[in-house]
Amino acid sequence: MDSGGFVTARDRQDESECSKRQKCSQGEEDRISNLPDFIIGHILTFLCFKDAIRTSVLSQRWIYMWTYITKLCLNDSNIYLRNKTTFINFVCRMLLHLNASNINEFHLLLEEKYDPYIIGQLISLVSNKKIKVISLLSHNECSISCYPIFKCQSLEKLELAMGHSIIQFPSFVCLSSLTALYLVAIRSPMKITCYSSNQSKELTLKFPVLRDYISCDCIWLDVKRVTIDAPLLEKVIIERQWDYSSNVSHAEIEIRASYVTNYLYRSYVSSETTLLDAAHVAEASISLSDDSKVNMSGQELKIFVRKLFNINNLKGLILQV
Incomplete structure (x- = not known):
């Protein structure tokens, strides 16, 4: 292109693109490929x-x-x-x-x-x-x-977030790499049960390296006992927005984790019992919403909570009713 003896920027761009096309036509592959x-x-x-x-x-x-x-x-x-x-x-x-x-x-x-x-x-x-x-x-x-x-x-991470669903667990689970387990209900409670062939109605969940466990509005349906064996567990969150204690079977939930440092329990007082060895908990918040417990004194309620959750050495417990 004649530009009075000067090479413009547009000329350089055209030459560069032409050079690239020539290289590609000669069989040279691009860097990404x-x-x-x-x-x-x-x-x-x-x-x-x-x-x-x-x-x-x-x-x-x-x-x-x-x-x-x-x-x-x-x-x-x-x-x-x-x-x-x-x-x-x-x-x-x-x-x-x-x-x-x-x-x-x-x-x-x-x-x-x-x-x-x-x-x-x-x-x-x-x-x-x-x-x-x-x-x-x-x-x-x-x-x-x-x-x-x-x-x-x-x-390593499992998240089940379902609406009005029934989730079937095997009676025995062992995941050696799982570090986070999130069970979250959407719009209505999520029901967790074991296979019908399990007559004892007991679930054993072994997670050797689990660090985070979150359960939001999950019902253990037709299960008598749930054992969560997670020695490295650090964070536990259990929340329930609905009071469904009257229409589900009693379930005892034992969390075998001696080194939990962060514990949050926000729920109605339900038919389920949660047992947690909380000797090393640094931060804990327990909020109970149940009219049947309002007539209890603060001290009586705190004793009730400590017994229910096996909390004996916990300092700085935040308890709300």
Whole structure:
């Protein structure tokens, strides 16, 4: 381009782009395509899943790059997947093709109501991927069996947030890598029970490295005793917004964790009994909402709470009625 003997910035840009095209035409690959598969997969994780799959049309090298993504966040309200059948088929095909050694997190948000068997199949596929984080959130009834999840020894964080659902636990659970367990009800209490074949109605949950345990509006249905064995547990939060003590069976919940440092219990006085060795608790807040306890004096109520929760050496207890 003639510009009176001077080379303009636009000329330099055109020459640079032309040079890049010439290099590509000569077979030179771009730097991103030269990266290892797992690094490209990690980069694609920051895209929405649909866009990550679209990269398969870039070149022969990129056809299966999307299968190396490390985090999945799926929502059935996605504008492209509004049909329930389309959504389930899409998720199943995607899980079957993903590279199992690279998946770290799986987040599934369900707005619609699904057949429990179908959700169970999805859970089985995810649990077989040696995954580290599983988060299932459903605004509608979504009763499931957690047996496949509790076979996944690579699992480090489990979050079940369900609405008006029944969650089935095996009578014995041992997850050696789990550090956080969140059981949260949405809109209405979430019921947790064991398999019907369990005659003793006792659950034993062993989590050797668990640090955080949160239970919000969860009912232990038809369970006599729940033992949570977590020697490294540091934080315990138990909250209930509804008074459902009159329509559930009594359950004794024992938390075997001697080194809990942060404890929050906010609930109605229900038929459930929580036993916690709180000798090392540094911060504790216990809030009871029950008209039947209002006529007790503050000292009597504090003795009641200390006995109920096995709190003998706790200092600075915050007690609200």
